[in-house]
Every structure is written in structure tokens, then in C-alpha cells.
Amino acid sequence: MYLTREQERLLRGDYGWAIAKAMELLVRVGDAVGAGELVEVKHAHVSGISYSNIGKHGLDLIIDFYRGGGRARVYTTINPGCIDYSGFSRIIDNRYYMEQRAIDNALVNMGFKPVFTCIPYYYRPPLPGEHLAWGESSAVIYANSIYGAYTNREGGPIALASSITGYTYKAGLHILDNRVGRIRVRLDPMVEKYPVGAIGLWIGENIREIPVLTGFKNMGFGDLKVLLASMAASGSHAIAIIEGVTPRKTFSLEIRDEVFIERGDLEDYIGPDVSSRDSVLGYIGCPHLHPLELLRVKNLVGKYGGVKRGGLLITIPPEYLTRFHDIVFYLKSRGVDIATGTCPVVSVFKQRYDVVLTNSGKAAFYLRRIHGLKTRISPLEEVVKYVCGH
Amino acid sequence: MLNTSVATDLKARPVVPGSCSGEVLVLNRYLSFFGEVDPETGCLRENELICISGKILVFKGSRGSTVGPYVMYALKKSNKAPSCIIVEEVEPLLVAGCVLADIPLFTMSRDDISRLQPGLVIELKECGGLYCVEYRV
Numbered sequence: 001m002y003l004t005r006e007q008e009r010l011l012r013g014d015y016g017w018a019i020a021k022a023m024e025l026l027v028r029v030g031d032a033v034g035a036g037e038l039v040e041v042k043h044a045h046v047s048g049i050s051y052s053n054i055g056k057h058g059l060d061l062i063i064d065f066y067r068g069g070g071r072a073r074v075y076t077t078i079n080p081g082c083i084d085y086s087g088f089s090r091i092i093d094n095r096y097y098m099e100q101r102a103i104d105n106a107l108v109n110m111g112f113k114p115v116f117t118c119i120p121y122y123y124r125p126p127l128p129g130e131h132l133a134w135g136e137s138s139a140v141i142y143a144n145s146i147y148g149a150y151t152n153r154e155g156g157p158i159a160l161a162s163s164i165t166g167y168t169y170k171a172g173l174h175i176l177d178n179r180v181g182r183i184r185v186r187l188d189p190m191v192e193k194y195p196v197g198a199i200g201l202w203i204g205e206n207i208r209e210i211p212v213l214t215g216f217k218n219m220g221f222g223d224l225k226v227l228l229a230s231m232a233a234s235g236s237h238a239i240a241i242i243e244g245v246t247p248r249k250t251f252s253l254e255i256r257d258e259v260f261i262e263r264g265d266l267e268d269y270i271g272p273d274v275s276s277r278d279s280v281l282g283y284i285g286c287p288h289l290h291p292l293e294l295l296r297v298k299n300l301v302g303k304y305g306g307v308k309r310g311g312l313l314i315t316i317p318p319e320y321l322t323r324f325h326d327i328v329f330y331l332k333s334r335g336v337d338i339a340t341g342t343c344p345v346v347s348v349f350k351q352r353y354d355v356v357l358t359n360s361g362k363a364a365f366y367l368r369r370i371h372g373l374k375t376r377i378s379p380l381e382e383v384v385k386y387v388c389g390h
Numbered sequence: 391m392l393n394t395s396v397a398t399d400l401k402a403r404p405v406v407p408g409s410c411s412g413e414v415l416v417l418n419r420y421l422s423f424f425g426e427v428d429p430e431t432g433c434l435r436e437n438e439l440i441c442i443s444g445k446i447l448v449f450k451g452s453r454g455s456t457v458g459p460y461v462m463y464a465l466k467k468s469n470k471a472p473s474c475i476i477v478e479e480v481e482p483l484l485v486a487g488c489v490l491a492d493i494p495l496f497t498m499s500r501d502d503i504s505r506l507q508p509g510l511v512i513e514l515k516e517c518g519g520l521y522c523v524e525y526r527v
Contacts, residue, residue, distance in 0.1 A: 021489070032480050060464070156456040156483060
């Protein structure tokens with residue numbers, strides 16, 4: 001790989017262990033995937049920081065990077081941790097409070113912005129063609145597909161390495177020639193009423209190449225977010241070309257095949273029916289809710305008067321607690337369980353429910369696998385109606 | 391033990407270069423360090439008699455969670471890391487884990503891997519850009 005003189009100095013250890021290690025990480029991984037050079041990034045988003053996921057060893061590594069002199073060289077945000085920072089939630093278990101705080105302290109001291117959210121584009125919407133180093137698969141696919149930014153799925157510690165060096169390896173979706181849509185995906189009109197979370201899971205599992213979504217442009221951004229996050233969970237997609245949405249000149253098309261999603265395709269992804277004997281947790285906020293979605297949930301809950309059976313959990317960035325405290329406290333007063341800066345995918349449940357009813361295919365996918373829970377996917381309105389509408 | 395070595399025509403390509411010698415342990419499968427390897431003992435969770443510490447760990451390739459690199463780092467810190475790793479396919483997370491934990495990583499063709507004798511002690515020596523496999527007898 002070609003390195004500039006400055007990059008060579010970083011790699012050689014002139015700026016300390018952490019930066020040298022981070023450079024080595026980027027150069028070696030880049031070499032392994034055939035990158036010819038490094039590219040400067042504008043924004044790093046560091047995932048893999050939840051103690052319940054990475055444990056003591058992840059904590060040790062992050063602290064070693066901090067002590068070794070690692071500091072943010074570019075704007076850096078961080079993913080949710082495993083505790084509810086509001087302290088309101090009765091559902092999310094704060095058993096790893098001290099451990100998560102130790103990780104958080106090291107990250108904040110490295111100069112990372114403690115947003116604890118999986119929607120970093122709420123804080124800094126990227127520009128088309130900007131190079132980013134983002135972890136968090138749902139944010140990566142959103143950045144590439146909606147904003148036309150350039151980022152790979154930077155797993156684990158690689159986004160951290162990009163933050164403290166300012167670079168990532170130039171391969172994959174950092175190169176325009178690799179951003180080629182090949183399979184056109186259309187929806188049967190009968191399917192349009194189906195939950196987008198299930199449609200996303202289907203696409204993720206059944207399409208290998210970069211899909212071109214035709215006829216999806218009228219979906220709201222909240223639904224597109226859930227659709228893309230679900231695709232990225234069940235497949236390893238990092239981009240979808242959404243006709244009418246994805247900015248021009250950030251992709252090209254070489255369509256080879258076309259698929260049509262029909263109703264029968266989706267039944268398996270929606271999950272089993274909920275019986276009236278089941279205790280049901282409604283869950284909305286995977287990925288975290290945008291303020292407009294929060295308002296939509298507030299209006300729906302208000303229409304029905306409040307939570308009447310089971311529970312309703314919503315997850316949001318911690319900052320909403322102050323910026324939108326009127327909405328948050330309204331929802332809380334109507335029996336909604338609020339957790340900030342975390343989500344069930346990266347944390348531990350305190351209460352058991354028979355079924356989790358969610359609009360998110362991603363949440364359904366991971367809650368089945370990580371927590372062994374029964375899940376069912378429904379549109380957002382139906383989730384609220386189920387727990388509030390009796 | 392006589393300390394002689396026998397050259398072979400087996401070759402490995404370095405991904406994370408470094409010295410590599412030890413007893414060969416072949417796992418004929420894909421491996422996720424997160425969940426499948428106990429970082430405290432260096433043994434597999436499904437069979438505690440199979441331990442990777444100090445071995446030349448040979449498997450098809452890595453799979454699974456982005457937490458994998460952290461587990462490899464943990465193995466190193468608890469002195470339970472393999473001496474080096476040889477795989478058929480590399481993917482970015484395995485490379486990241488090996489760099490973080492200073493574990494040399496090599497790739498070999500499937501045919502060459504099938505000719506490695508489990509349980510024997512081998513050493514990888516640099517030879518013309520690649521690494522040549524030598525048996526220690």
C-alpha cells in the first residue's frame with residue numbers, strides 16, 4: 001500500500017503506541033482487501049462499545065487505546081451503550097452501570113462526542129461523496145443509500161482506528177466503481193401494506209448483490225431507515241440504490257436481474273401470531289427514533305390515551321431528554337417505557353415478555369438470536385395500537 | 391528430541407507477518423472467536439479439551455460478530471493466544487484481531503492445508519516473499 005510521509009510517521013510510532021497500532025490495523029486490513037492507499041475521513045462513528053457485547057476485554061482494549069495516546073483527529077460519534085442513561089426504564093437492566101461508564105469515560109476522554117446513538121446522521125448529516133468510517137451497520141447503509149456518502153461497514157475497532165488517525169483504507173464502497181446496483185427490486189402493490197421491517201429482512205437474506213429499490217421513494221424516511229437497517233441485519237448489505245432518493249453520481253447501474261417481492265415471501269419473516277394469553281412488549285426505536293417519529297408515536301399514544309396492556313418501550317438518543325423533554329415526559333406519563341442511549345440489541349432485559357412486537361426487522365432478528373425471544377414484526381401504528389388500543 | 395527440520399513444498403502467504411512455530415491444530419470449520427473460544431482458558435467452549443494456546447491454529451476462516459477482535463486481544467492478554475493462525479480465507483475482522491493481538495496470520499490453499507499433519511510441530515520460515523513450512527523432528 002502507498003503511504004505518504006506523514007502516514008509513515010504515524011505508522012512508525014512517532015506519535016505513540018495507540019496511533020501506530022491504529023495505523024497498522026488500517027494498513028494490514030487494507031492490504032488484505034487489496035486497498036492501494038488510505039483515504040481521509042470526515043466523520044468516524046465508533047460501534048462495538050456496549051459492555052454487554054464486548055465485555056471486559058473490549059473495555060481493556062479501549063482503555064489501552066486511551067492510555068496509549070489515542071485522541072480523535074476527526075469528528076467522532078459513538079454508538080449506544082448497554083445502560084439506560086435516563087434512569088427511567090423498568091425494562092432495560094442497568095447491571096453493567098460501572099463497567100459501561102468506564103468505557104464511556106475513556107471514549108469521552110479520547111474526544112469522542114457522547115451521543116450514544118445509532119443515528120449519527122442526526123448530529124452530522126453527511127454530504128454526497130464524503131468519505132466516512134462508520135461502524136454500526138444500520139447507520140452505514142443509511143449514509144451510503146440516503147446521503148450518498150462513502151463508507152464501508154467498519155466493524156469493531158476499525159472505526160476507532162480511523163478516528164484517531166483520520167484515515168481509512170480505500171477499498172470497497174470508498175470507490176465509485178464498486179457502487180454498482182445490479183438487481184432491481186420491486187414490490188407487489190399488495191405488499192405495500194406489509195411491515196417494511198419484514199421486507200428488509202427478505203431483501204437482506206435473498207439478494208446478494210447491491211439492490212436497486214424501485215418504487216420505494218414514497219416511503220417516509222422513518223420507514224426507509226427501518227427497511228435498510230433490517231437489510232443490513234439479515235444480509236451484509238452496506239448500500240442499496242433507492243431510485244429517486246440516493247444522490248446521483250454516487251452510484252451507477254448495471255441491472256442484470258429483477259425480482260418482485262410478493263406477499264407469500266414475507267410471511268416467514270413476520271413471525272408467529274400473538275395469542276391473547278401472551279404478555280407483549282411493543283418496541284419502537286431500532287434504529288433510534290428521529291424527532292419526527294417521536295412526535296408520531298406521541299400522537300398515536302395520545303389518540304389511544306396510553307399503554308393499556310403489556311408494555312411499550314421506545315429508545316432514543318439521550319439528548320432528546322432535554323431537547324424534547326415535553327414529548328418525552330408526555331409519553332412517560334402515558335405509561336411508555338423510555339430508554340435513552342441504548343437499545344435491547346446491545347443491552348440486557350430486566351423483565352421477560354412472551355413476545356416482542358416491533359416495527360423493526362433488525363430488532364426482531366437480533367432479539368430472536370441474542371435473547372431467544374419470540375418476536376413479531378408489525379407496522380409502527382399497529383405496534384402502538386396493540387398495546388394502547390384496548 | 392533431535393532438533394532437525396525437514397523441508398516441504400508447502401507455502402503460506404503472510405497477511406500479518408511474524409514468527410510462527412508450534413504444534414499444528416486443525417479445525418476443519420469456520421470459527422467465531424466471540425462465543426466459540428473462551429478467552430480465559432484459550433479452549434473451545436464446545437469441547438474444553440481442545441485448546442488453541444501456543445498452537446498453530448489452522449481453520450477455514452473466521453465468521454460472526456464484530457466482537458471477535460476484542461476476544462483475540464483478550465486471549466493475548468491472558469497469555470492464551472495461539473502462536474499463529476493459518477486460514478484458507480481472510481476477512482477484515484480476523485486481520486484486525488491478529489494485528490491488535492500481535493498474532494501472525496497466514497493464508498494457505500485448501501490443498502496445502504489438507505496436507506498439514508495435525509499434532510506435528512512445524513515452523514514457518516521466510517522464503518522469497520512467501521513462508522515455507524518445515525517439519526521439526
